[in-house]
Structures are given as C-alpha cells and as structure tokens.
Amino acid sequence: MTTPPHVLVTGAGPGGLTLARVLQRHGIAVTVLEREADITTRDQGGTLDMQRDSGQVALASAGLLEEFLRVSRPEGQDMRMLAPDGSVLIDERAAPGELFNPEIDRGDLRALLLGSLAPGTVRWGTRLDRVEHRDDGGLDAVLAGPPDGTGPGTREHVTADLVVGADGARSRVRPLLSAATPSYTGVTFVELRVTPASFPGLEALVGRGGMTTRTAGRALFCQRLGDGSARVYAGFRRPPGWAAEHGLTTTAGVLDDPAAARAVLLTAFAGFAPELRELVVRSDDRIVERPLEMLPVGHRWDPVPGVTLIGDAAHLMSPFSGQGANSAMLDAADLAREVAATPHDLAGAVARYEATMFPRAEHNAAGAAQGLERFFSAEAAADPVAVFAEAMAEVGAAGAYGDAGGTGPAAARRTG
Ligand SMILES: Cc1cc2nc3c(=O)[nH]c(=O)nc-3n(C[C@H](O)[C@H](O)[C@H](O)COP(=O)(O)OP(=O)(O)OC[C@H]3O[C@@H](n4cnc5c(N)ncnc54)[C@H](O)[C@@H]3O)c2cc1C
Structure with a gap:
C-alpha cells in the first residue's frame, strides 16, 4: 500500500464529491473519475432536500454546513397538496x-462540493468501463475513452489502494462485488419544467416549495427551484x-417530439383541473422520461479487498424515501471517517463502513418501496389527507435511523 493511501472514486455526484471532500479534510489522497466533460455538460436537474439527520450530518463532516445553510432555501420545505379538481387539501x-x-438545487449542491476540493481532484471526461483484478492482487481501472464514446479505450493501471464506486444506478464498479442489477419499480x-414567465400563475398554484396532486396510479409532483422555475414530474404506474x-421516441431519455409528448400527457391527466393541466401546456421543450428503478431491498455483498460502493451504486431506490442523495452523502462521510481512522487497515475501515451502511440502506430502501406503493394506491387516492396524516404519525415512531427511511417528513411529503 502507498503511504498514505490513495483512494480512487468513480462518479462526481453528491456521494463521490462528499467522499472526496471529507477524505481531503483528513489529508488522504483522492482522485475522482467523472464521465461528464464538466459541470455544465448536462441539465443538473431539480432540487434536493438535505435532511438534518443525514445530508446535513454529511455536510457538517465536510465542513460545509454553514455555507449550505446560507445558500439553501428553507421555504422549499413548504408543502401543498391539491385534489385533482384544484381544491387545496393541505x-x-x-x-x-x-x-x-431545506432545499438546494442539485447544481448548487454540486458546485458547493466541487468548490471545496483541491484543484485537479476531479478528472472530467473520464469514463470508467470496468475494474479488473490484476495477477499481483492490485486493481486495473479500464477507461472507456471520451464521454461521447469515440476513440479507443485506454487501459490504465490504477495505483489506488481503495476503489469506491460512486457511479450511480449503472455502476461499473458494482459487478466486482455483486451480480445485482436495477429493476423497474413499475412507476x-x-x-x-415551467417558469414564472411561461406560467404566471405558478406561485399561486405551487407555492414556494413542493406541490402534489394525484388520482389512483397517476400523480403530479411539482418543486420550485432557486431561480423561481419549477420541475414537474408526471408520475404513472405503467x-x-x-x-x-x-x-414517442427518446434520445438519451429526452422526448424527441415535445408537442406530441404534451398531448399524451394531457390525455392522461384529462380529469385534472385546467390550472393543473397548465403545468403541462406551458412546459418548455425539454421533456425527459425517467423510469424509476431500484436495486433489491437489502442488497449487500461479501467483502472484496480494495473495493466498495456508496450511494445509488450500492442501494438505488425510488425517490419515495427522500433519502437517495442524503444517504449517498452519509455513506461518503461514514466511509471517509473510517478510512481516516485506520488508513493502514483499509479492509477494516471498509468492513466497519459496510456494517453501518447495509442495515441503514435496507431500512431506507424498504421505506422507499413502501412509500411508492402507498403513494399510488387506491386508498391514498380516495383519502390522501388521511394517508398523509398516517405517514406523519409514523415520524414520531421513527426507529433506529431517526428520520431516515420512509417515515420522515420528506417521505411523508412524498407519500402522504
Ligand atoms: C426524480 C427524482 C427525484 C429525487 N429526489 C430526491 C430528493 O428529494 N432527495 C434525495 O435525497 N434524493 C432524491 N433523489 C435520488 C438522488 O437523485 C440520488 O439518490 C443521488 O443523486 C445519488 O447520488 P450518487 O452520488 O450516489 O449518484 P449520482 O448522483 O447518480 O452520481 C453518479 C455520478 O457518476 C457519474 N458516472 C456514472 N457512470 C460513470 C462511469 N462509468 N465513469 C465515470 N463516471 C460515471 C455520473 O455522471 C454522475 O455524475 C431523486 C431521484 C429522482 C430520479
């Protein structure tokens, strides 16, 4: 092993960046491989709530909690629930x-974490194809060439003592540890996306935070972002x-014909109030299909020297626990702490991290699966307020993981 150890992280999402930051705070060398060319490569998506018992704990470990609280949006915690006829239920x-x-736009969170890293920590435009064991017991990271898929693959000998897969749902590190692959949740x-300019009634309809409305098997979720725009998710059990x-056809998930996609959505939400349908009518032309996937609840693996996973790579779950990014960051903080505690016993550090992470992930994933079923159930469509109250009551009964899992307010906001 090199002294001090060198950690190679795949993926510059919330998990990978938090890991890099906390490791650097402990003086441990780290490199992050990221397939995207830079932070502007893609639309950074919607907003995330950072929970006091998970995401905020990780941000504190990263020394970034104060800055997060300065840029986050407490008003994003507001929640409205409407009936399909537009009447206000909550x-x-x-x-x-x-x-x-409090909420933070994904792009702002990524920028906050990136800005805290030593220059050159992230190798942008570097796509990992796979990790292989070498005959001498080390590991080879095999890079897949430029992110656009052109050019030959490059075989690169990794000098890392620990390889961490923080590369999300389709992790290229996971096959070293487990044969599990994500499956479709049925939703x-x-x-x-709508903006106040395209939809002047946005504030009155959605408020400052989140809004949901549903009928059996169909729902609209809406979240305000820092620039005043809103992400709208039309959810279906299909x-x-x-x-x-x-x-309809898609290119990398983006609908090729937005007008046709809107027409299909308006048919699906025909029974909803005109102002709710306006969220579809007035949306811009970037419409994305996102089939929700999950790894098996309780996914775990036997130890493999020099490799582990954090975040979605380890425990992909639907957003119905509100814990995906939060737990990715908590995994990162836990793993970094363990590595820093015994930098010359990485096997021990990984074992302690996995012993903490596995039961927590199982609890959260079970909550997400249950939350998804509950949200789209006929019972919830018939009496969403009662189901919301039930979910909120469970907050008081939250168990070993505090508010984590499918029982906390974030989950209730999604599942109620
Ligand atoms: C609609 C929706 C709403 C959500 N809402 C919430 C919420 O409110 N709260 C919450 O906590 N969670 C939420 N989540 C879940 C959350 O987005 C994820 O759990 C979180 O992003 C996982 O972080 P991660 O770092 O593990 O992986 P990711 O965010 O997926 O990051 C992985 C990174 O790895 C890179 N990468 C992938 N493959 C490779 C490769 N081969 N080589 C190099 N780089 C690679 C990717 O480009 C990416 O940058 C939501 C998810 C969805 C779909």
Whole structure:
C-alpha cells in the first residue's frame, strides 16, 4: 500500500464529491473519475432536500454546513397538496427558522462540493468501463475513452489502494462485488419544467416549495427551484416503456417530439383541473422520461479487498424515501471517517463502513418501496389527507435511523 493511501472514486455526484471532500479534510489522497466533460455538460436537474439527520450530518463532516445553510432555501420545505379538481387539501408553510430539510438545487449542491476540493481532484471526461483484478492482487481501472464514446479505450493501471464506486444506478464498479442489477419499480416519471414567465400563475398554484396532486396510479409532483422555475414530474404506474407505448421516441431519455409528448400527457391527466393541466401546456421543450428503478431491498455483498460502493451504486431506490442523495452523502462521510481512522487497515475501515451502511440502506430502501406503493394506491387516492396524516404519525415512531427511511417528513411529503 502507498503511504498514505490513495483512494480512487468513480462518479462526481453528491456521494463521490462528499467522499472526496471529507477524505481531503483528513489529508488522504483522492482522485475522482467523472464521465461528464464538466459541470455544465448536462441539465443538473431539480432540487434536493438535505435532511438534518443525514445530508446535513454529511455536510457538517465536510465542513460545509454553514455555507449550505446560507445558500439553501428553507421555504422549499413548504408543502401543498391539491385534489385533482384544484381544491387545496393541505397548505403547510415552514415555520420561521425551521431547518429540518431545506432545499438546494442539485447544481448548487454540486458546485458547493466541487468548490471545496483541491484543484485537479476531479478528472472530467473520464469514463470508467470496468475494474479488473490484476495477477499481483492490485486493481486495473479500464477507461472507456471520451464521454461521447469515440476513440479507443485506454487501459490504465490504477495505483489506488481503495476503489469506491460512486457511479450511480449503472455502476461499473458494482459487478466486482455483486451480480445485482436495477429493476423497474413499475412507476415512470416524465419530467417537465415551467417558469414564472411561461406560467404566471405558478406561485399561486405551487407555492414556494413542493406541490402534489394525484388520482389512483397517476400523480403530479411539482418543486420550485432557486431561480423561481419549477420541475414537474408526471408520475404513472405503467409497464416499462411509457414513451414507446405512445409511439414517442427518446434520445438519451429526452422526448424527441415535445408537442406530441404534451398531448399524451394531457390525455392522461384529462380529469385534472385546467390550472393543473397548465403545468403541462406551458412546459418548455425539454421533456425527459425517467423510469424509476431500484436495486433489491437489502442488497449487500461479501467483502472484496480494495473495493466498495456508496450511494445509488450500492442501494438505488425510488425517490419515495427522500433519502437517495442524503444517504449517498452519509455513506461518503461514514466511509471517509473510517478510512481516516485506520488508513493502514483499509479492509477494516471498509468492513466497519459496510456494517453501518447495509442495515441503514435496507431500512431506507424498504421505506422507499413502501412509500411508492402507498403513494399510488387506491386508498391514498380516495383519502390522501388521511394517508398523509398516517405517514406523519409514523415520524414520531421513527426507529433506529431517526428520520431516515420512509417515515420522515420528506417521505411523508412524498407519500402522504
Ligand atoms: C426524480 C427524482 C427525484 C429525487 N429526489 C430526491 C430528493 O428529494 N432527495 C434525495 O435525497 N434524493 C432524491 N433523489 C435520488 C438522488 O437523485 C440520488 O439518490 C443521488 O443523486 C445519488 O447520488 P450518487 O452520488 O450516489 O449518484 P449520482 O448522483 O447518480 O452520481 C453518479 C455520478 O457518476 C457519474 N458516472 C456514472 N457512470 C460513470 C462511469 N462509468 N465513469 C465515470 N463516471 C460515471 C455520473 O455522471 C454522475 O455524475 C431523486 C431521484 C429522482 C430520479
């Protein structure tokens, strides 16, 4: 082993960047491989709530909690629930000073974490194809060439003492540890974006935070972002292939014909109030199909020297626990702490991390699976307020993982 150890992380998402930051705070060398060319390569997506018992704990380990609280949006905790006819069922506003789970745009979170790293930590435009064992017991990272898929693959000898897969749902590190692959949950989200300019009634309809409305098997979720725009997720319980089912095509998940996609969505939400349908009518042309996938609840593996996983790579789950990014970051903080505690016993550090992470992930994944079923159930459509109250009551009964899992307010906001 090199002294001190060198850690190679695949993936510059919330998990990988948090890991890099906390390791660097402990003086441990780390390199992050990221397939995207830079932080501007893709639309950074919607907003994340950072929970006091998970994401905020990780941010504190990263020394970034104060800065997070400065740039996050406590008002994003507001929650509205509407009936499909537009009547208001719940209109909750965050109390002044409430910091249980303030929101931050994904792009802002990524920028916060990136800005805290030593220059050159992230190798952009570097796509890992696979990790292989060498005859001498070391590991080879095999890079897949430029992110656009052109050019020959490059075989690169990794000098790392520990390889961490933080590369999300389709992890290229996971096969070293487990044969598990993600499966479809039965629910697809279609993501749209509206702005106050395109929809002047946005604030009145959605408020400052999140809004949901549903009928059996169909729902609209709406979240305000820092720039005043909103992400809208039209959720359906459908067999896989929503777009293809309607004769629509996609390129990397983006619908090729947004007008046709809107027409299909408006048919699906025909019974909803005109102002709710306006969220579809007034959306911009970037419409994305997101089939929700999950790894098996309780996914785990036998130890393999020099390799582990964090975040979605380890425990991909639907967003119905509200814990995906939060737990990716908590995994990262836990792993970094263990590595820093015994830098010359990485096997021990990984074993202690996995012993903490496995049961937590199982608890959260079970909550996400249960939350998804509950959200789209006929019972919840018939009486969403009662189901919301039930979910909130479970908050008080949250168990070993505090608010983590499918029982916390974030989960209740999604599942209620
Ligand atoms: C609609 C929706 C809403 C959500 N809402 C919430 C929420 O409110 N709260 C919450 O906590 N979670 C939420 N989640 C879940 C959350 O987005 C994920 O759990 C979180 O992003 C996982 O972080 P990660 O770092 O493990 O992986 P990712 O964010 O997936 O990051 C992985 C990184 O690895 C890179 N990468 C992948 N493959 C390679 C490769 N081969 N080589 C190099 N780099 C690679 C990717 O480009 C990416 O940058 C939501 C998810 C969805 C779909």
